[in-house]
Amino acid sequence: MDDAWFAQLYEASYRRLVVIVLSVSSDVGVAEEVVQEAFLRAYARQSRLRTVHNPEAWVCTVALNIARRRRRRHGIAMRALLRRAGDPTRAERPDGSIVVDDELMDAIAALPDGQREAVVLHYLADLPLAEVAVRTGVAEGTVKSRLARARSTMQQALQDRRPHGVTNADLLQEAEDHG
Amino acid sequence: MDELDRRLAASRDRLRDRVTPPPADHLIARARRRRTQRRAQVAVVGLVAVLAVAVPIASLIGGQHRAVPAGPPSTGQVVTVPTTVTVTTTRGPSPSNPQSGQSAPASSGASGTVASLAPVTAATTIDAGQPILGIRGGYELFARSPQAVARIQFAPGRVTVKPAPGIQSGAGAFFLVGPHAVIARAWDLVPGFLMPDDGLATELPGALSGGGGNTFPGPELGQVWVEETANGAESGVDKLLLVGLDGKKTSVTIPMSGPPLAPDGDGYVLVRGANCLYDVRPDGRTCIASGAELDLVAVGPTGWLLRPCAKNEHCTDVYIDRRTGQHHQTSADINPQQWGVISPDGAHAAVLVPSPDGSDASTLHLIDLRAGTDRTVTLASSPDPSAPSYGSNMAWSPDGQWLFLAAGQIIAVDPTTGHSQAVTGIPGDVDYIQVATRPAPAR
Numbered sequence: 001m002d003d004a005w006f007a008q009l010y011e012a013s014y015r016r017l018v019v020i021v022l023s024v025s026s027d028v029g030v031a032e033e034v035v036q037e038a039f040l041r042a043y044a045r046q047s048r049l050r051t052v053h054n055p056e057a058w059v060c061t062v063a064l065n066i067a068r069r070r071r072r073r074h075g076i077a078m079r080a081l082l083r084r085a086g087d088p089t090r091a092e093r094p095d096g097s098i099v100v101d102d103e104l105m106d107a108i109a110a111l112p113d114g115q116r117e118a119v120v121l122h123y124l125a126d127l128p129l130a131e132v133a134v135r136t137g138v139a140e141g142t143v144k145s146r147l148a149r150a151r152s153t154m155q156q157a158l159q160d161r162r163p164h165g166v167t168n169a170d171l172l173q174e175a176e177d178h179g
Numbered sequence: 180m181d182e183l184d185r186r187l188a189a190s191r192d193r194l195r196d197r198v199t200p201p202p203a204d205h206l207i208a209r210a211r212r213r214r215t216q217r218r219a220q221v222a223v224v225g226l227v228a229v230l231a232v233a234v235p236i237a238s239l240i241g242g243q244h245r246a247v248p249a250g251p252p253s254t255g256q257v258v259t260v261p262t263t264v265t266v267t268t269t270r271g272p273s274p275s276n277p278q279s280g281q282s283a284p285a286s287s288g289a290s291g292t293v294a295s296l297a298p299v300t301a302a303t304t305i306d307a308g309q310p311i312l313g314i315r316g317g318y319e320l321f322a323r324s325p326q327a328v329a330r331i332q333f334a335p336g337r338v339t340v341k342p343a344p345g346i347q348s349g350a351g352a353f354f355l356v357g358p359h360a361v362i363a364r365a366w367d368l369v370p371g372f373l374m375p376d377d378g379l380a381t382e383l384p385g386a387l388s389g390g391g392g393n394t395f396p397g398p399e400l401g402q403v404w405v406e407e408t409a410n411g412a413e414s415g416v417d418k419l420l421l422v423g424l425d426g427k428k429t430s431v432t433i434p435m436s437g438p439p440l441a442p443d444g445d446g447y448v449l450v451r452g453a454n455c456l457y458d459v460r461p462d463g464r465t466c467i468a469s470g471a472e473l474d475l476v477a478v479g480p481t482g483w484l485l486r487p488c489a490k491n492e493h494c495t496d497v498y499i500d501r502r503t504g505q506h507h508q509t510s511a512d513i514n515p516q517q518w519g520v521i522s523p524d525g526a527h528a529a530v531l532v533p534s535p536d537g538s539d540a541s542t543l544h545l546i547d548l549r550a551g552t553d554r555t556v557t558l559a560s561s562p563d564p565s566a567p568s569y570g571s572n573m574a575w576s577p578d579g580q581w582l583f584l585a586a587g588q589i590i591a592v593d594p595t596t597g598h599s600q601a602v603t604g605i606p607g608d609v610d611y612i613q614v615a616t617r618p619a620p621a622r
């Protein structure tokens with residue numbers, strides 16, 4: 001096998017794919033695990049991968065499929081976000097793992113699927129509207145309207161303050177009590 | 180820029196800066212360990228299965244130890260084309276292609292070696308005067324090697340082999356047949372060739388000569404879809420053009436927003452959407468199956484064999500009838516590296532699965548699409564499944580009675596019995612990697 005070709009694909013695509021997978025997983029750590037798993041499967045099927053026109057798109061499809069399956073299996077992404085409770089400073093964690101703007105990520109995670117995908121692909125993965133439309137299988141106009149609705153929802157969510165004293169741990173417990 | 184935009188941009192930049200891939204060699208080492216573990220699991224499962232069968236049989240025969248003669252190899256019978264009747268030879272390389280007749284390296288991954296084979300340096304016709312394989316049907320088989328193209332006319336018993344330029348592409352080539360010619364067109368920018376029935380290889384003409392990318396069969400024999408890419412479009416293909424084998428463009432196009440996945444088996448293309456597999460034609464697209472976990476197993480004019488996976492990850496191959504849209508469950512659970520082919524009568528799907536141990540032997544699955552059963556045939560000589568063949572290492576006869584494989588030799592398989600035969604004696608002992616069939620041209 002041509003490991004150099006595979007390594008080049010991996011290194012060139014990894015970051016982009018992690019961000020794209022965030023449209024499903026909403027958790028950077030999970031997204032990284034998913035993308036690594038997708039590349040492990042891609043390596044096993046390298047001969048097939050080399051016959052496709054766009055290998056990165058192929059790995060991306062595999063990664064999104066894995067992420068969607070995990071999401072079904074483990075519950076909604078919100079719960080995964082809430083498991084990161086105890087992180088009130090919203091700063092970098094001691095282990096050095098990535099912390100993004102958690103309030104923003106909470107707001108994104110709470111969006112309906114179509115709006116969340118559009119926001120992550122366009123604003124975080126930096127894909128043009130036309131490509132978001134292709135990847136989500138809808139018209140470009142639909143992407144625009146989803147983004148507009150999502151922005152309105154997120155702005156409202158970010159303005160709303162949580163009641164003083166309620167922590168992520170409390171919310172997690174509440175979610176599990178109801179789940 | 181408002182507060183929301185600022186936070187989105189900051190998050191995007193932080194993700195971009197801070198997401199770092201673990202070293203590629205670590206990931207590759209993990210992938211290799213996983214492969215080794217899986218092979219070990221397959222070996223254990225196989226051993227258990229053998230013991231489960233062997234122990235009861237040993238009990239039945241009373242524990243006697245006998246030497247059992249080995250059975251015939253699965254690719255046992257050899258059909259040799261008679262060579263004693265008429266041989267006509269036309270010498271001379273292609274005037275337009277000085278490489279004609281020279282030994283050329285196989286494309287990456289092509290099975291077998293070329294160096295030890297005798298090069299085809301002249302067009303040679305063997306006229307046996309009797310049907311080959313007893314086939315009297317009005318169709319022909321074309322086979323491509325890195326050195327030559329063979330045309331086998333079964334009913335009259337005629338075989339013509341002509342030198343062909345090697346296509347030195349690591350990405351492989353498409354091999355497509357027209358009413359009066361065949362073409363080989365590389366996936367990348369390496370030049371291909373056109374081989375007319377009545378002449379030697381020439382360069383690809385007109386719209387076929389540039390580009391590369393996918394080249395899929397069109398709705399009429401002698402038409403192909405080629406990709407057109409807008410300047411600067413990172414995602415690639417923005418339309419498919421219908422082009423004749425003479426290189427002339429037609430006015431028919433299919434708008435695209437990315438490359439097609441595969442031919443649809445009926446002259447158009449399949450495209451994978453976000454949650455749907457589409458059959459795409461110039462007048463629109465049809466979702467033929469939805470689901471995030473959906474693999475394409477085989478295509479043909481009557482429908483598609485797909486492999487959806489349920490939420491519990493149970494996967495089974497399902498045949499979708501193109502005309503009725505009905506789904507037919509099969510007992511097969513195959514996820515091939517390259518798509519297989521469904522017979523023109525919709526009776527069988529042929530899917531090739533490489534040996535898990537990486538040996539030359541492969542398993543051919545012959546799935547009876549009406550009964551849903553899966554018959555497997557072990558091929559001692561088989562196409563290299565890792566070679567990019569774009570589905571053309573197998574081809575059905577137009578009547579669905581034979582499956583032909585290019586596996587170095589040309590192998591003919593009877594789908595009803597699974598019996599396979601190697602066709603040998605074709606002049607110029609070359610290594611065939613692709614096949615295509617067509618109805619015999621009208622006289």
